[in-house]
Amino acid sequence: MIQLNTVAKHYSEAVHIGPVSLELPRGGITALVGPNGAGKSTLLTMIGRLLGIDEGTITVGGADVSTTKSKELAKILSILRQENHFVSRLTVRQLVAFGRFPHSHGHLNAQDEDIITRYINFLGLDSIETRYLDQLSGGQRQRAYVAMVLCQETDYILLDEPLNNLDIARSVEMMKLLMRAAEEFNRTIVIVLHDINFAARYATRIVALKDGTVAYQGTPEEIMTDRVLTDVFDTPVHVITTEDGPLASYF
Numbered sequence: 001m002i003q004l005n006t007v008a009k010h011y012s013e014a015v016h017i018g019p020v021s022l023e024l025p026r027g028g029i030t031a032l033v034g035p036n037g038a039g040k041s042t043l044l045t046m047i048g049r050l051l052g053i054d055e056g057t058i059t060v061g062g063a064d065v066s067t068t069k070s071k072e073l074a075k076i077l078s079i080l081r082q083e084n085h086f087v088s089r090l091t092v093r094q095l096v097a098f099g100r101f102p103h104s105h106g107h108l109n110a111q112d113e114d115i116i117t118r119y120i121n122f123l124g125l126d127s128i129e130t131r132y133l134d135q136l137s138g139g140q141r142q143r144a145y146v147a148m149v150l151c152q153e154t155d156y157i158l159l160d161e162p163l164n165n166l167d168i169a170r171s172v173e174m175m176k177l178l179m180r181a182a183e184e185f186n187r188t189i190v191i192v193l194h195d196i197n198f199a200a201r202y203a204t205r206i207v208a209l210k211d212g213t214v215a216y217q218g219t220p221e222e223i224m225t226d227r228v229l230t231d232v233f234d235t236p237v238h239v240i241t242t243e244d245g246p247l248a249s250y251f
Contacts, residue, residue, distance in 0.1 A: 001026050002047060002156065002190065007056035009042060017042050017212040019056060026155075028204030029182050029189045033196055035233055038209040040192045041082070041160050047190070048079035048158045060156050074102035078149045079158040088134035092125050092144045095133060099151030116151055123147040123177060139170035146174070150181060157181075159191040163198065171195075175202040196233075196248050200224050208232045224248065 008018030017039040032040040045051040058065040100112045123143045163171045206223040208216040224246035229237035240247045
């Protein structure tokens with residue numbers, strides 16, 4: 001479980017995040033949604049300790065994020081940011097291998113190599129594992145980054161807008177892979193998404209943020225209502241019931 005207790009981050013009197021108190025259950029995919037500037041990415045990076053908090057506490061799997069040693073925290077949670085700065089002349093396999101560093105400390109053994117191969121195959125990268133990152137399409141590169149995070153084999157995975165720069169087909173492909181990862185590897189995935197319809201289709205739980213605080217949280221069915229979405233996004237939203245689930249129309 002991920003627990004946030006009155007967590008806050010202050011930039012100025014007018015700009016701040018929180019206080020946020022939230023419990024995210026173990027397992028499945030939790031989507032953080034909301035308008036630009038709502039605090040989605042900031043909250044995610046605070047959970048991942050890439051950004052310090054000014055107030056409150058955050059625990060992930062029972063470990064206090066602020067006080068747990070980095071080498072121990074890296075075995076509990078992994079995070080993939082929007083912007084990743086890796087040397088472009090790394091191959092896919094070399095990139096994915098970075099996920100083993102908390103375990104191998106740079107000295108890969110046979111078990112590490114087997115784990116690397118497992119996630120390369122899972123993400124469908126086996127045919128291009130020797131290619132360099134700058135030779136990949138945007139979708140291939142993003143799958144390689146996700147394979148690296150999965151290779152860390154943490155119970156908790158934080159993903160900040162992994163669908164950015166992906167077309168519709170690649171976005172659907174990515175979300176289906178994340179659903180499989182959550183189910184087959186028993187991972188807890190927290191993901192920042194801009195598209196509420198992707199959240200409704202693939203997430204097991206949705207947390208809607210607005211003005212730096214949690215406005216609503218619940219199942220997709222509980223969040224996907226005209227009233228909730230119109231309030232969150234400050235524009236008229238009509239939810240349509242389809243065979244594949246609720247669909248938000250905002251045109």
